[in-house]
Amino acid sequence: MPEIKEAVLCHHCGEECKDENLVFDQKNFCCLGCQTVYELLQENDLCGYYDLNDHAGVSLKSKDHQGKFGYLLNPEIEASILDFKSEGLHKVTLFVPSVHCSSCVWLLENFNKIQAGVLYSRLNFVKKELSLTYDPRKVNLKEIVGLLATVGYEPLISLQNTVRPDKVKTKKDNRLLRQIAVTGFCTGNIMLLSFPEYFKLDLQNDVDAQYQQFFLYLNVLLALPVYFYGAADYLKGAWVSLKEVWKKNTDSLSVDIPIALGVTALFVRSTYETLWNDGGAYWDSMAGLVFFLLVGKWVQKKTFDYLSFERNYKSYFPLAVEVQENDGTYSYKNVDDLKSGDYIRIHNNELIPADAILMDGKAFIDYSFVTGESEAESIHKGELIYAGGRQKGQNIVLKVSKEVSKSYLTQLWNQQNFKEEKEVAKTKLANNFSKYFTYITIGISVLTAIYWYFVNPSLVWPAFTAVLMVACPCALTLSMPFTMGAVMEIFGKNKFYVKNQEVIQKITEVKDIVFDKTGTLTKGSSYSQMTFEGSNLSDEEGIMIKSVAEQSTHPISKLIVKYFENVRAENVSNFSETEGAGIQANFKDKIVQIGHADFLGIAKNEQHQDARTYISIDGKYKGFFKSTPVFRDGFDSLIHGLKSFYQLHVLSGDKSTDKAILANHIQENQLHFEQKPEDKLRFIKTLQKQEHSVLMIGDGLNDAGALRQSDLGIAISENTQIFTPASDAILDAGEFGRLKTFFDFSKTAVNVVKLSFLLSLVYNFICISWAVTGTLSPVVAAIFMPLSSISVVLFAVILTYYKAYRAHLLKS
Amino acid sequence: MSVIIMLVIAALLFAGGFLVAFFWATDDGQFDDTSTPAIRILNDDTVEDKEK
Structure with missing residues (x-):
């Protein structure tokens, strides 16, 4: 039995101090990186960081950012990611993926205490965006980013940083909010002012009648913004859809049409009643309807702000790359400015931004990004490397053969389907519903008008408009979004x-x-595993293989090392690596060879398709490794x-x-x-x-x-x-x-919506049967219409949550 | 003019003022980030307590 020790946790990041245990200030640290951060925070009196959350830090193990941000010194590149630039003031917004707790907010917003020259820092926790204002005369962006990386908050800077977010979108979002605010304001007031009318007060009294008249006119004033501003998008949408149908481009009617019809009917009828008939008007019904519809629309538009569904290759590609100048030195250049023929230098773990030919160095390219192939490929001099590959190992020099946007991978984005906005195809359900709903509503109202024309002509107008008014597709516009x-x-x-x-x-x-x-x-490839097939390996053989494999940076060697996780490696001598073939070394007096069949001199079995890595010790074939998917x-x-x-x-x-x-x-x-x-x-x-x-x-x-x-x-x-x-x-x-x-569960939800359609049809049936008689009073409309909308929404939402509970989708 | 009419007009103007205030707040980014301030306000308190 191994001795059980209580795990020592790093004071900074909370990880177990496995390989080393540094003690500083009576606290344990798992690596030098974590200790450095602690020292830095302590110097600046920022240890409150640890009071907020235990082990708040981000592990700094195996993080190396030395020289990684050199490109930020290039003024052009720096300028391309700045939000604002003046002589004494720069503003920049950085995406910091490792933000995870309240301590992060605290530390990053106190960043000015660690880094002189930073004037102001603000973090958006949900979007993980850090906005910094700094004085470029005192500090440059490289130093800031470097320090951020040192304390464990390395910002992700990609080509996407140079793309300015469009301000248009936020403005549009505000528009809906404004519409809701205006409509809500007017609706509340209209309802209040309509109240006296509900009670059918005895208006013998002149003064009371005057009040009533005054309230009615005020209602008209308040209803104008509701109709012309609040409902504007529905009216426009209906108009556009009608034009499309007229031009025979489509036979589907947008759901805006029945809405616009209903709202317009309410508006026209109420105007008529108020100005010429001084009878009861339906202002409150109209305003309430528009208000509910807008709220439904708002719910429908809600999305996950902090996730991006629209990334393209720019989010992954580096912002800058080292390019050789005429005099042979290297300097950073924006990736977009790369021309074919340029010589670029790529470091370990960097992404190759454009199709290029290998000129110098040993290339192991991990194409998992591009092809999904998880094994790194070894590339020989003069061969083409595709954009999107990631170099593993030493620095390499490449000659760019195609510009970034014309490379093999990025070409994909030039395809036709990327240029068009992905069509928000109207789903069948909504489509069918709005089509039939519109036709049936218009049909009923016309039939009603015809009927009353022969029976009692004075009721044609009230009955016709009443049908259009009450037939609200609220199931579609409210219960579905909710x-x-x-x-x-x-x-x-x-x-x-x-x-x-x-x-x-x-x-x-x-x-x-x-x-x-x-x-x-x-x-993912980091979970790849090796399996060994062949004769059983003794413990000593295990040590041998691991010790030799550890000398190589080749991904397969690394996987083999991982296979012998619990084995201790020892020193080897005479290590040599033959590119694209295998490695060998002396372990004490034995020669260990790892590699292809040819390299080991074994007859190859052509039957199998998988990549195998063979092992031989002292010329004796032991077996082979192959990777298995997990x-x-x-x-x-x-x-x-x-x-x-x-x-x-x-x-x-x-x-x-x-x-x-x-x-x-x-x-x-x-x-x-x-x-x-x-x-x-x-x-x-x-x-x-x-x-x-x-x-x-x-x-x-x-x-x-x-x-x-x-x-x-x-x-x-x-x-x-x-x-x-x-x-x-x-x-x-x-x-x-x-x-x-x-x-x-998606299917269940659609069924719930269909059920709520049924319920709203029942409501519509009741309302319309009142309406066709031409006796729908404003009070009944004012009570019934919001009531039906709300009850349909409540029904649908409660049923959805109940079903989710039954499907075990609700964790407490 | 009757009291009630004055009252109604005054009330409308008053409420209209809040509507304008709401516009101001939205345009100013009041609702852009609704979760960080919740964390921020707690943070400052803790730290000030420490310093005392």
Whole structure:
């Protein structure tokens, strides 16, 4: 039995001090980085950081940012990410992914105490955005970013930083808020002023009659902004939709039409009653209706502010790269300014921003970003490296062969489907409902008018308008947004974030589900595992293999090292690495060889497709390593659950190594390997040609085209806030196994909406049967219309939460 | 003019003032970030207590 010690936790980050334990100021630290931060905070009297939350810090193990931000010294690059620039004042907004608790807010907002020259810092906790104001004469951006990284809050600076967020969008958001405020204000006042009329006071008294008249005119004044400002978007929308139908571009009627009809009928009728008939007007009904509709719209527009569903390659690509000048020195240049023929230098773990040819150095390129292939590729001099690859190992020099936007990967964004706004296709449900609703309403009102024309002509006008007034599609405009809003929130709590409410309905229409393999069905490459096949290895042999493998930076060697996790490595001698073949070294008196079959001089078995790494010790063949995919938790049950309801497909950028394993779960002819990004896109298109609604689930930029093309793209991510390609929904990788629960619940939600449609039809039926008799009084309308709307919404929302509870989607 | 009419007009103007104040607040970014201030206000208190 090993001795059980109480784990020593790092005072800064709370991680166990495993490899080293530094003691400073009677506190334990797991690494020098954490201790440095503590010292820094202590010097500046900022230890309150630790009082707010125990172990608030971010682990600084294996973080190296030395020289990483050198490009910020280049004035042009610096200027491209600044929000504001003057001689004595710079403003910048940085995205800091590691912000996670109240201590972070505290430290970052006290940043001016650590860094002289910083005048002001403000953090948006939800968006993780840090706004800094600093004096460029005292401090430069590189120093600030460097210090941020030192204390564990390294900002993510990418090409996206140079794209200014458009101010137009925020203005539009304000418009709806303003409409709600104005309409709410007017509605409240109108209701108050209409009150006397409800009681049908005896107006013998002249003064009372005068008051009543005055209130009525005030109501007209208050109703004007409601109709012309509050309801403006509905009127406009209806007009546009009508024009489209007139031009025969479409036969579907927008839901704005019945709304505009109802509101206009209320407005015209009330104006007439007030000015010429001084009878009861329906101002309160009209204002209330518009108010409810606007609130519904607001609920519908709510989304997850802190998630980005619109990322393109710019969010991943570096802002600057080292480019060789004429005199042979290197200086940083904005990636957008790269020209073909430029020589660039790429460091360890940096992304290659443009297609380029390797000129110097040893390149191990990790293409997992582009192709989904998890094994790093070794590239020889003179060969082409595609943009999006990540260098593992030493510095390399490349000659750019294509500009950034024309490279192999980025080309994907020049495809037609990226240029067009992804159509917010009206879902079938809403579409059908608004079409029939409009026609039926108009039909009933016309029939009513015709009937009264022959029976009692004086009732034509009141009955006709009354039908249009009360027939409100509130199920569609209110219960749907509220129900779907509730579903969005429930999903959000379960870490499945959908972009908007339409997505939930689209989920229910899906027929085909297409999965990406690496990173989607399987866990990311950092979870890759090796398995060993061959003769049993003795403990000493294990030590030998690990010791030799540890000398190499090749990803496969690293995986082998990981395989012998609990083995202690020892020194080796005469280590040599043959690029693209293998490594060998002497361990005491034995020669250990790890590598390809050729390298070891073993006859190759051509039958197998998977990449194998062979081991021999002292010339004796011991066996081979191969990597096995690690499927996500719940993979088995999910696939079996989905199988009988959907057509499943797998598209993988990988070689067909795992075909046999996957074939146990999914039909073999639905498995497609070695798919390039465009192939994936094309595959989705072919499915769509068969009138199938296609759901794509992927994780990398290589899936971006397919995600975009599909009717519904779900991006799966280990860290939902950072690495997701543009998509309609983002799923936290840990919840992958619950996909089917989400799909099923979406169907439940649509059924709830349909039920609430039924309920509102009942209400409409009651209202209309009053209306056709021409005896709908303003009081009845004023009470009944809001009551029906609210009860339908309540019914739908409560039922949704109940169903969520039953589906175990509500965690306390 | 009757008292009530004065009262109604005054009330409307008064409430209109709040409407304008609301516009001002939205345009000023009052509702842009609704969660950080909740954390911030707690932070400052804790730290000041420490210094005493």
